[in-house]
Amino acid sequence: MTVDLLAIAAHRDDAELTCAGTLLKARAQGYRTGILDLTAGESGTRGSASLRAEEAARAAEILGLTERRNAALPDAYLQNTDDTRRVVVEEIRHFRPRTVILPFPVGRHPDHRIASELGRDACFLSGLARYNAAGEPWRPHKILYALAYREDPIKPTFVVDISEQFAAKLAAIRCYGSQFDGAKAAGEIFPTGQDLYSLVEVQNAHYGSLIRTRYGEPFHTPETVEVSDVLALSVQSM
Numbered sequence: 001m002t003v004d005l006l007a008i009a010a011h012r013d014d015a016e017l018t019c020a021g022t023l024l025k026a027r028a029q030g031y032r033t034g035i036l037d038l039t040a041g042e043s044g045t046r047g048s049a050s051l052r053a054e055e056a057a058r059a060a061e062i063l064g065l066t067e068r069r070n071a072a073l074p075d076a077y078l079q080n081t082d083d084t085r086r087v088v089v090e091e092i093r094h095f096r097p098r099t100v101i102l103p104f105p106v107g108r109h110p111d112h113r114i115a116s117e118l119g120r121d122a123c124f125l126s127g128l129a130r131y132n133a134a135g136e137p138w139r140p141h142k143i144l145y146a147l148a149y150r151e152d153p154i155k156p157t158f159v160v161d162i163s164e165q166f167a168a169k170l171a172a173i174r175c176y177g178s179q180f181d182g183a184k185a186a187g188e189i190f191p192t193g194q195d196l197y198s199l200v201e202v203q204n205a206h207y208g209s210l211i212r213t214r215y216g217e218p219f220h221t222p223e224t225v226e227v228s229d230v231l232a233l234s235v236q237s238m
């Protein structure tokens, strides 16, 4: 099943934390969406790979994904090699997305950093006709780096207003009870003493405030964003 928008993430629950609102919004706009989880979560401190598979399936339903797949690469040992690039290339050729959301290139968890690099390399290699992998060549048009929860000195290139999607995003995150119930931190989110669900709300509200909306998800692209009508620009300056 091909999709328009594909999120590639290291672990089940990563895409929910960083870009579930954007996936939900794209779905509501009539696009087909998918998630490729690179690992099954077998090295996680909490839960088990099979429990996380059930949780991920429930979250996928809430997100209205066309398809969610798992590349079954080794959790906590993710590497960007010829072998893993071939696996991800074949997944990209399966999904044939126009736009791909990747983790930000810097991360607390080494898998997040590697997933970013591996995902980007695979997006390029997937377009090479003679690359040694199964499937028809396909190169995505656009890569978006999910910037949520990162503290790098970098402004979002843009923020997606997810005010209408935030409740469903939180419901999708809550599917991962094995990971998050009672948790004070996760992935790129540092602990403050609040429970994780409150932390997600606070952070998403902050990103929303950058575009004067209730909730938002921030993204970075190295490329410049084109504007065709400066009079249509939103976000009040003063």
Ligand SMILES: [Zn+2]
Pocket (backbone or CB within 6 Å): 010, 011, 014, 109, 112, 187
């Ligand atoms: Zn993760």
